[in-house]
Amino acid sequence: DGGITQSPKYLFRKEGQNVTLSCEQNLNHDAMYWYRQDPGQGLRLIYYSQIVNDFQKGDIAEGYSVSREKKESFPLTVTSAQKNPTAFYLCASSIGGGIGELFFGEGSRLTVL
Amino acid sequence: DQQVKQNSPSLSVQEGRISILNCDYTNSMFDYFLWYKKYPAEGPTFLISISSIKDKNEDGRFTVFLNKSAKHLSLHIVPSQPGDSAVYFCAASESGTYKYIFGTGTRLKVLA
Numbered sequence: 001d002g003g004i005t006q007s008p009k010y011l012f013r014k015e016g017q018n019v020t021l022s023c024e025q026n027l028n029h030d031a032m033y034w035y036r037q038d039p040g041q042g043l044r045l046i047y048y049s050q051i052v053n054d055f056q057k058g059d060i061a062e063g064y065s066v067s068r069e070k071k072e073s074f075p076l077t078v079t080s081a082q083k084n085p086t087a088f089y090l091c092a093s094s095i096g097g098g099i100g101e102l103f104f105g106e107g108s109r110l111t112v113l
Numbered sequence: 114d115q116q117v118k119q120n121s122p123s124l125s126v127q128e129g130r131i132s133i134l135n136c137d138y139t140n141s142m143f144d145y146f147l148w149y150k151k152y153p154a155e156g157p158t159f160l161i162s163i164s165s166i167k168d169k170n171e172d173g174r175f176t177v178f179l180n181k182s183a184k185h186l187s188l189h190i191v192p193s194q195p196g197d198s199a200v201y202f203c204a205a206s207e208s209g210t211y212k213y214i215f216g217t218g219t220r221l222k223v224l225a
Contacts, residue, residue, distance in 0.1 A: 004156075035215070040122070042217035042218050043157070043202065044215075045212065045213070058212070088154070090157070101147060102213055104149075106155055107156050109154065
């Protein structure tokens with residue numbers, strides 16, 4: 001099946017630790033995205049990538065980093081600089097260009113202890 | 114600066130009746146709009162979209178209406194079913210920018 005796979009589904013980390021969330025897609029999509037969901041705040045864009053080796057900051061990029069070394073993969077690192085990292089993180093992909101639907105993964109719940 | 118707004122956090126509707134979910138946007142450059150349905154702890158699933166060259170798009174029980182002059186879109190679900198109970202997000206994008214901006218969501222509860 002074609003789709004987006006996020007891992008892990010649940011992750012706990014101590015304050016001060018970096019953590020990396022995995023996102024892999026086999027839809028052959030050029031564009032990939034990371035969103036964060038908090039209660040009452042909808043989905044906010046963290047980073048997005050139009051093509052391999054290129055990515056842009058979204059609205060809330062501070063404290064996060066990404067890489068796009070392969071078309072299929074777009075990992076997100078939540079660094080210790082992110083002040084409120086506890087959230088539900090969603091990875092998505094699209095054919096590209098702002099037209100066409102976003103396909104989402106199942107999400108990763110990060111809890112900072 | 115909330116470019117996409119869903120002003121109703123929640124909505125309750127009787128089974129079989131119409132559900133109307135509303136969404137407003139401020140950026141006149143947006144030309145593509147989408148609706149997603151989301152259950153807790155799952156990724157959103159795509160429902161329906163509309164391009165700015167249209168004012169209506171229909172897919173089964175779901176119809177999206179776009180009023181460009183008012184910068185307003187709405188999702189109609191007819192008839193509503195208990196399985197429709199979920200959070201609904203509208204999203205907007207500007208073609209060529211790769212950015213999709215989401216609203217804050219409306220929690221729909223369909224009462225049996």
